[in-house]
Amino acid sequence: xxxxxxxxxxxxxxIRMSSLKISETEEIPTKYLRSxxxxxxxxxxxxxxxxxxxxxxxxxxxxxxxxxxxxxTMKYNPKAxxxxxNLPELxxxxxxxxxxxxxxxxxxxxxxxxxxxxxxxxxxxxxxxxTLQPMAGAHGELTGVMIMAAYHKDQGNPEKDHxxxxxxxxxxxxxxxxxxxxxxxxxxxxxxxVMDFDLFMETLxxxxxxxxxxxxxxxxxxxxxxKEICDAVHAVDGLMYYDGAxxxxxxxxxxxxxxxxxxxxxxxxxxxATPHGGGGPGSGPVGVVEKLRPxxxxxxVEKTKDGTFALNYDEPKSIGYIAPFYGNFGMISRAYAYILxxxxxxxxGTSNRAVLNANYLQExxxxxxxxxxxxxxxxxxxxxxxxxxQYGVHTLDLAKGMIDRGIHPPTVYFPLNVSEAIMVEPTESxxxxxxxxxxxxxxxxxxxxxxxxxxxxxxxxxxxxxxxDEVKAARDMRLSYT
Amino acid sequence: MKKTPFCATSQKDQxxxxxxxxxxxxxxxxxxxPDHLRSAELNMPDGLSEMEMMQHIRKLARKNxxxxxxxxxxxxxxxxxxxxxxxxxxRGEFYTAYTxxxxxxSQGTLQAAFEYQTAICRLTGMExxxxxxxxxxxxxxxxxxxxxxxxxxxxVLVDEGVSPxxxxxxxxxxQNLSVDYQEIPMSGKGIADRAAITAQLDAAxxxxxxxxxxxxxxLDNLTDLIEQIHSVKALAVMSAYPIALSQVETPGAMGADxxxxxxxxxxxxLNFGGPYLGFMATRKSLVRKMPGRxxxxxxxxxxxxGYVLTxxxxxQHIRREKATSNICSNVQLCALRAIIxxxxxxxxxxxxxxxxxxxxxxxxxxxxxxxxxxEPAFNRRFFNEFAIRLxxxxxxxxxxxxxxxxxxGFPVGRYYKGMENVLxxxxxxxxxxxxxxxxxxxxxxxxxx
Numbered sequence: 001x002x003x004x005x006x007x008x009x010x011x012x013x014x015i016r017m018s019s020l021k022i023s024e025t026e027e028i029p030t031k032y033l034r035s036x037x038x039x040x041x042x043x044x045x046x047x048x049x050x051x052x053x054x055x056x057x058x059x060x061x062x063x064x065x066x067x068x069x070x071x072x073t074m075k076y077n078p079k080a081x082x083x084x085x086n087l088p089e090l091x092x093x094x095x096x097x098x099x100x101x102x103x104x105x106x107x108x109x110x111x112x113x114x115x116x117x118x119x120x121x122x123x124x125x126x127x128x129x130x131t132l133q134p135m136a137g138a139h140g141e142l143t144g145v146m147i148m149a150a151y152h153k154d155q156g157n158p159e160k161d162h163x164x165x166x167x168x169x170x171x172x173x174x175x176x177x178x179x180x181x182x183x184x185x186x187x188x189x190x191x192x193x194v195m196d197f198d199l200f201m202e203t204l205x206x207x208x209x210x211x212x213x214x215x216x217x218x219x220x221x222x223x224x225x226x227k228e229i230c231d232a233v234h235a236v237d238g239l240m241y242y243d244g245a246x247x248x249x250x251x252x253x254x255x256x257x258x259x260x261x262x263x264x265x266x267x268x269x270x271x272x273a274t275p276h277g278g279g280g281p282g283s284g285p286v287g288v289v290e291k292l293r294p295x296x297x298x299x300x301v302e303k304t305k306d307g308t309f310a311l312n313y314d315e316p317k318s319i320g321y322i323a324p325f326y327g328n329f330g331m332i333s334r335a336y337a338y339i340l341x342x343x344x345x346x347x348x349g350t351s352n353r354a355v356l357n358a359n360y361l362q363e364x365x366x367x368x369x370x371x372x373x374x375x376x377x378x379x380x381x382x383x384x385x386x387x388x389x390q391y392g393v394h395t396l397d398l399a400k401g402m403i404d405r406g407i408h409p410p411t412v413y414f415p416l417n418v419s420e421a422i423m424v425e426p427t428e429s430x431x432x433x434x435x436x437x438x439x440x441x442x443x444x445x446x447x448x449x450x451x452x453x454x455x456x457x458x459x460x461x462x463x464x465x466x467x468x469d470e471v472k473a474a475r476d477m478r479l480s481y482t
Numbered sequence: 483m484k485k486t487p488f489c490a491t492s493q494k495d496q497x498x499x500x501x502x503x504x505x506x507x508x509x510x511x512x513x514x515x516p517d518h519l520r521s522a523e524l525n526m527p528d529g530l531s532e533m534e535m536m537q538h539i540r541k542l543a544r545k546n547x548x549x550x551x552x553x554x555x556x557x558x559x560x561x562x563x564x565x566x567x568x569x570x571x572x573r574g575e576f577y578t579a580y581t582x583x584x585x586x587x588s589q590g591t592l593q594a595a596f597e598y599q600t601a602i603c604r605l606t607g608m609e610x611x612x613x614x615x616x617x618x619x620x621x622x623x624x625x626x627x628x629x630x631x632x633x634x635x636x637x638v639l640v641d642e643g644v645s646p647x648x649x650x651x652x653x654x655x656x657q658n659l660s661v662d663y664q665e666i667p668m669s670g671k672g673i674a675d676r677a678a679i680t681a682q683l684d685a686a687x688x689x690x691x692x693x694x695x696x697x698x699x700x701l702d703n704l705t706d707l708i709e710q711i712h713s714v715k716a717l718a719v720m721s722a723y724p725i726a727l728s729q730v731e732t733p734g735a736m737g738a739d740x741x742x743x744x745x746x747x748x749x750x751x752l753n754f755g756g757p758y759l760g761f762m763a764t765r766k767s768l769v770r771k772m773p774g775r776x777x778x779x780x781x782x783x784x785x786x787x788g789y790v791l792t793x794x795x796x797x798q799h800i801r802r803e804k805a806t807s808n809i810c811s812n813v814q815l816c817a818l819r820a821i822i823x824x825x826x827x828x829x830x831x832x833x834x835x836x837x838x839x840x841x842x843x844x845x846x847x848x849x850x851x852x853x854x855x856x857e858p859a860f861n862r863r864f865f866n867e868f869a870i871r872l873x874x875x876x877x878x879x880x881x882x883x884x885x886x887x888x889x890x891g892f893p894v895g896r897y898y899k900g901m902e903n904v905l906x907x908x909x910x911x912x913x914x915x916x917x918x919x920x921x922x923x924x925x926x927x928x929x930x931x
Contacts, residue, residue: 001589004597004825014828015564018911022841028863032701034731038604040829048825049566052818055590056575063574069583076488077578080532089543094554095755096892097547099877101884109545110754123526135616135756136811149658181658222515253512255521273488277815278591279581279775281616281757297654320654324557324619324647325755337539341487343529349486352508357491359511360499376511403587411583429488432495463586465781465788473780473792477769479610480600 001058001464004051005481008041015045058464059278060408066434068361070380070411070423071170071218073248073270075354077334081273084337085330095325104311111309114301114326117336118285124339124347125244125264126257127287131296133327137245140265140284141176141212143297146319147263147288148210148239149180150295154317157237160209166195168219168415170245173212182209189417192375193219197228204232210239215259216246216378218415218423220358230260239263239292247271248427249355249379252348262289272335283331297322353428354379357435361426364439368446379427385412385420393449393456395420400459400467401445407438487529550889551917555867555908556697557618557645558758559747561725561835562912564826567749571819581775581811585790591814592789595777598821605727606741607734608763612774614812618744619651621760622721624773625740626652626689628764629717630661632771635688637662641674643696644721646897652691662686672700672860672869676707683714692738693721694730698894698906699843699867700860701730708737724748724761724820725910726865728836740764749823750816759816769793775812835911839866842909842918849922850907855929859904867908869894872929876905879928886924 043051060067067074085091090110098104104111118130134140145163152160162183165173174184187203190196194217204211211233216222223229230240242256242264248271256264268274268283276282288296294317302312326332342350355378362381366373369383385395399409399422411423426435448455460466491499500506530538552560571577575590582588582595595613602611615621626638638656640649642665649665656663666682669675674692683690690711695701708718717739725747733741745759746752764772770793778792827835843866851858855873862868872879876893883890895902909918 001593003593003600004821005600008828012828014831015566015826017562017827017831017835018838020838020914022838022845022915026844028701028729028840031703032731032863033729034607034727034735037829037833038601038727040601040604040827040832041825042828042830043825045564045566045826048822049570051825052570052594052822053573055594056570056573057590058588058593059575059579059590060584060587061575062578064578065587067580069580072580074578074580078488078532080536082572084536084539087540087543089546089548090539091751091753092548092560093546093754094552094560094752094889095558096554096556097550097889099892099896100554100880100889102881106547106550106884107754109542112542112545113539120526123524126521135620138811139616139620146654146658179659224514224516227516227519252524253521254515254519258521259519275577275815276580277577277813278579278588278594278818279814280614280811281813281816282811283757320657321647321650322654323756324617324651324758328756328758329754330751330757333539337535340527340530340535340538341532344524344526346486346529347524347526349489352511353486353489353491353496355511356496356499356503356508359503363502375514399584400586403584408587409584428486429490431490431492432498434490460586464589465586465786466783468585468782468788468790469780470790470792473778473790476778476780477610477766477792478779479596479769479776479792480603481596 001054003481004041004043007043007047007051010042012042012044014043065406065408066430066438067408068410068424068426069408070425071245072411073425073427074276075273075427076429077273077275078338081334081337085333090333098311104309108309110329111301113333113336115303115309117332118301120339121266121285121287124251125287126255127264128290129293129296130285130287132285132332133297133323134265134284134286135323135328136280136282137265137267137284138172138176140286141172141243142179143286143322144241144263144265145176145180145182147292147295150317150319151239151292152209159207161207163209164200164203164211166213167417168217169212169214170218170243173243177212193217193221194223197225200229201232204236206236208233208236208238210241212241212243214243214246216249219382220377220380222378226259245270246379249351251351252344253351257289262292268331268335273338274331274334281328281331283328283335295319350428357426357428357430361424361435361438365442368442380423380425382415382418382421382423384418385422388449391449391453393453395422397456397459398445401448401456402441403460404462405441407441549887551887552889553891553907553909553921554889556892556906557647557744558752559908559910560752560912561747561910563749563751564823566826567819567822570822571815576818577815582791585788589788592777594818594821595814596779596789598817599777601821601824602761602763605724606722606763607732608741609766610769611761611763612772612776613814614817615760615762615774616813617756617758617760618721618742619648621742621762622648623652623655625719625742625762626691628771628773629689629719629740632768633688633715633717635686636660637686638664638689638691639679639682639687640665640691641668642666643668643674643698644691644693645697648721672698672862673702674704674707679707680710683710683716685714687714687716689717689719691719695723695726695865698860698869699864700862701864703731703736705736712737725836725839728832729840730865739768745816745820748820750819757813757816759813759820838911839909842913843868846907846909846918849918853926853929866910867906869904869906872903872905874903874929876903880905882928883924888921888924890921890925
């Protein structure tokens with residue numbers, strides 16, 4: 001499809017922005033001005049609407065397709081949460097207005113939403129306090145590790161120099177630890193897919209600042225020795241970090257705080273149904289136990305004695321400002337609407353159904369992948385596509401075949417420790433018919449792999465483009481239209 | 483049985499599934515997890531119906547003061563958003579998709595990102611742009627870290643004309659890294675102090691951070707300073723305001739190496755601080771050092787043009803602790819809004835918006851500086867924002883005008899010592915001549931009171 005720039009023609013009128021001219025102005029010396037206008041498209045409004053509508057139709061999305069992308073929790077994004085967050089009384093508020101009238105009196109509604117959301121997330125995770133400022137999961141991780149660093153510094157333990165991370169962790173964990181100034185020590189997984197406990201105990205020492213764990217981990221396996229790990233880490237005054245990427249599996253049933261974790265981030269765009277937006281904006285609130293409260297980013301939203309809400313900037317031990325203001329408010333308000341809709345019964349009901357759907361698919365697909373029963377999974381599971389290699393078919397081919405059958409492929413080639421990995425996360429949003437249809441499609445694709453593998457090698461054929469040459473993209477580096 | 487909102491399976495479905503799994507209830511699914519880890523029932527209310535939830539949030543929303551006539555900017559601006567931006571960005575095909583890991587099923591998102599990257603290059607006068615970062619502040623810190631990686635140096639000089647909101651973030655992010663972070667006061671003219679910065683330039687400096695127009699709205703041409711920066715092989719990192727780039731000289735033409743900024747003014751609501759849009763652009767020679775997602779053009783086996791995420795070897799999911807940044811996502815939906823906005827207003831509309839903002843600011847400057855006791859804080863050219871010095875505390879004055887329906891500007895004393903009387907006012911195309919006239923009258927009477 002043509003680019004919007006290729007549809008441009010000089011003089012085509014866009015939207016009229018203002019008819020009010022104010023003439024009492026002076027010219028600015030040319031040395032401050034650009035010599036040529038920015039070459040933006042000149043296209044009619046109708047053409048812009050057609051262009052972006054056409055683009056939208058080239059996407060797979062939760063609203064249009066089953067989207068079992070493992071580790072991403074592509075659940076349905078309720079329209080009511082969109083409607084609530086798009087109320088103009090919420091969207092048209094300047095973030096500096098709290099400073100124009102003492103105590104944030106101009107923005108009591110927005111501050112109440114922040115405060116209430118913090119309380120609800122605290123209850124859901126069993127952690128004393130939350131900050132809503134991190135703007136994505138990885139940003140939450142960085143914030144959490146910075147809190148860890150501030151704590152150790154304040155305790156007079158500057159010799160803490162590394163963070164332990166299992167090899168199955170999301171790549172963001174080690175990257176966040178590094179960006180916060182820590183070395184990373186990786187511990188391999190055992191045959192059950194969880195961090196090898198003995199190797200972990202050998203690795204742990206007085207210089208360990210903390211451990212970052214996801215449980216259930218990226219293999220969808222819950223680490224049953226979590227309490228022992230927490231105790232051992234606390235014994236060397238290390239801190240336990242819970243990566244809440246997979247919180248949808250345990251919501252309402254287990255709480256990171258009760259398990260012994262000290263810090264936890266949640267991905268509101270996963271468990272709490274805010275939209276993924278084609279890749280953001282996200283929101284990655286961080287919760288901490290009581291002893292870490294002083295290190296949370298500022299500002300803090302507080303409820304005063306008279307019931308009003310105020311912003312507190314006076315926290316001398318705080319790590320400081322990780323965001324310009326209060327976080328991605330528009331995402332927080334969506335999540336707030338979602339949590340209110342679920343309530344305590346809905347939280348448990350949601351994780352129950354997410355885990356049931358995943359186990360059902362895991363069981364139904366087991367014969368295809370020729371795997372032994374290896375216990376229940378949580379909200380997602382991983383199979384290896386190695387079984388298809390005998391037909392010259394790879395996981396990638398299977399994924400592309402799914403696209404031709406109207407299903408967004410699961411996550412593929414992740415986690416890295418499973419060969420030809422296929423990671424499926426159906427979420428609670430799918431009914432039995434959709435799950436069964438997925439099984440049917442997989443059976444069909446496996447049959448095609450045996451009888452007509454080239455059909456899969458050629459897939460997808462129903463999309464606007466076929467498989468794209470990624471090597472060429474990296475070599476040519478055509479990164480803008482010229 | 484109670485309905486669980488947004489969950490799809492019926493009780494009948496669940497029974498079929500239980501049977502398949504050979505279990506009798508949900509708890510059996512979790513049998514492998516030790517019982518002592520099970521939490522007590524959550525202490526929160528039961529779920530609300532959609533109607534009740536909407537009523538509750540409407541009630542809270544009404545507690546915000548809305549309908550203030552807004553002259554408060556300070557880096558975050560109240561521009562008009564054409565209706566088509568919301569209509570198009572609200573299409574579920576866009577906002578309920580995720581990162582385009584499967585490019586054949588994501589060409590809509592990818593092509594829009596490529597068009598966005600092109601627009602950012604054209605606005606900033608740079609060669610390459612990424613697909614966006616969280617916000618203007620995190621984009622700036624990423625720009626600085628990129629400059630330090632490239633130069634393999636650890637000293638950063640930051641002009642105090644750079645947003646104090648962003649400088650607080652920079653101090654926070656650099657605290658655990660071995661970065662020598664220094665802020666350099668502005669010159670008395672309200673612009674970057676050439677002599678002071680040049681005096682600090684040495685072989686340890688990797689990045690010098692500038693902003694144009696700066697926090698006070700002052701315009702500058704930084705070409706001469708950037709030449710000095712380049713003479714010690716440091717990089718110039720510049721924060722920019724995209725609407726100003728309709729009129730103001732581009733960072734690229736001034737020689738900047740890395741350009742970042744807040745794209746909120748390109749079709750995003752103020753939304754009490756986010757989600758916003760961090761943009762980043764640089765020279766082609768630095769692209770492999772740039773963090774964040776990048777979309778590139780390529781083709782399929784039949785020669786059809788298409789778009790993919792490219793240069794991913796820089797990123798955390800492959801590089802892990804050696805990645806250029808821990809950031810793994812962009813803010814695609816916000817970038818989408820920006821490219822829709824820029825396409826709708828187009829080349830002429832963009833110039834027009836810039837002109838309208840400048841004209842309103844200029845009109846207001848002449849009126850406001852005629853008020854007795856009011857002086858310009860800096861005698862500088864400006865784009866759409868400027869600072870005035872009042873004869874009394876700016877916070878008190880602003881607070882008194884709030885009751886009359888005006889957000890009369892931002893009192894900067896909170897961030898700049900000795901400037902408690904200084905008020906920063908921003909003007910967008912949304913403000914009318916009448917509103918400016920009323921503001922002037924109200925400010926005049928507030929100062930007399």
